Amino acid sequence: NAGVTQTPKFQVLKTGQSMTLQCAQDMNHEYMSWYRQDPGMGLRLIHYSVGAGITDQGEVPNGYNVSRSTTEDFPLRLLSAAPSQTSVYFCASRLRGQGRKTEAFFGQGTRLTVV
Amino acid sequence: DAKTTQPNSMESNEEEPVHLPCNHSTISGTDYIHWYRQLPSQGPEYVIHGLTSNVNNRMASLAIAEDRKSSTLILHRATLRDAAVYYCILLNYGGSQGNLIFGKGTKLSVKP
Numbered sequence: 001n002a003g004v005t006q007t008p009k010f011q012v013l014k015t016g017q018s019m020t021l022q023c024a025q026d027m028n029h030e031y032m033s034w035y036r037q038d039p040g041m042g043l044r045l046i047h048y049s050v051g052a053g054i055t056d057q058g059e060v061p062n063g064y065n066v067s068r069s070t071t072e073d074f075p076l077r078l079l080s081a082a083p084s085q086t087s088v089y090f091c092a093s094r095l096r097g098q099g100r101k102t103e104a105f106f107g108q109g110t111r112l113t114v115v
Numbered sequence: 116d117a118k119t120t121q122p123n124s125m126e127s128n129e130e131e132p133v134h135l136p137c138n139h140s141t142i143s144g145t146d147y148i149h150w151y152r153q154l155p156s157q158g159p160e161y162v163i164h165g166l167t168s169n170v171n172n173r174m175a176s177l178a179i180a181e182d183r184k185s186s187t188l189i190l191h192r193a194t195l196r197d198a199a200v201y202y203c204i205l206l207n208y209g210g211s212q213g214n215l216i217f218g219k220g221t222k223l224s225v226k227p
Contacts, residue, residue, distance in 0.1 A: 004158075031213060042202065042217035043159065058214065090158045096213065104151075104215060106158030 006107035021076040023091030030096040032074040036087040135188040137203030146205040
């Protein structure tokens with residue numbers, strides 16, 4: 001199993017540019033989420049999805065869009081990048097529901113710099 | 116969401132046990148206690164979780180106080196590879212769809 005795959009690993013954007021961070025998982029997990037991690041901080045939840053066609057906002061959703069058309073993929077879109085979005089982004093997935101094995105699996109991260 | 120309190124940092128010697136504490140005095144009856152760790156330059160990885168009883172797995176043990184207001188992650192023999200930030204997280208599956216909300220965690224240093 002590949003687990004959770006994020007692409008790209010590194011990206012430099014100019015202010016105002018747009019881009020999509022890709023996240024794919026091959027474990028048939030219903031639940032997927034995006035986090036950002038700034039230096040010396042814990043992870044903050046941006047958006048999450050509990051299944052195809054269903055998304056919701058997390059703690060810091062402003063400036064980011066998501067959609068979930070398939071179970072496997074959960075892309076994160078930056079419509080107009082700002083320097084404040086410089087961060088490391090992590091995607092995670094897990095099975096829904098208690099009583100089942102519900103550990104979350106994280107990707108290796110995308111390091112984004114906005115200049 | 117219920118909050119957790121952890122020390123900012125701890126030190127350990129290699130091959131000695133490590134006890135990482137977590138306080139969660141406002142825990143609800145349906146909150147599960149989860150532990151994740153993040154090695155340098157990597158994404159977080161699951162360590163262990165429990166509800167009321169102590170739990171053991173190949174990575175660690177989780178000791179939960181009888182009143183559930185605190186818990187302790189136990190690494191039985193620390194290795195250099197265990198140097199990481201450890202996060203204690205309360206997870207309520209029935210509440211907010213099971214979002215993992217991270218605090219700042221405890222940075223564990225392991226000395227050879």
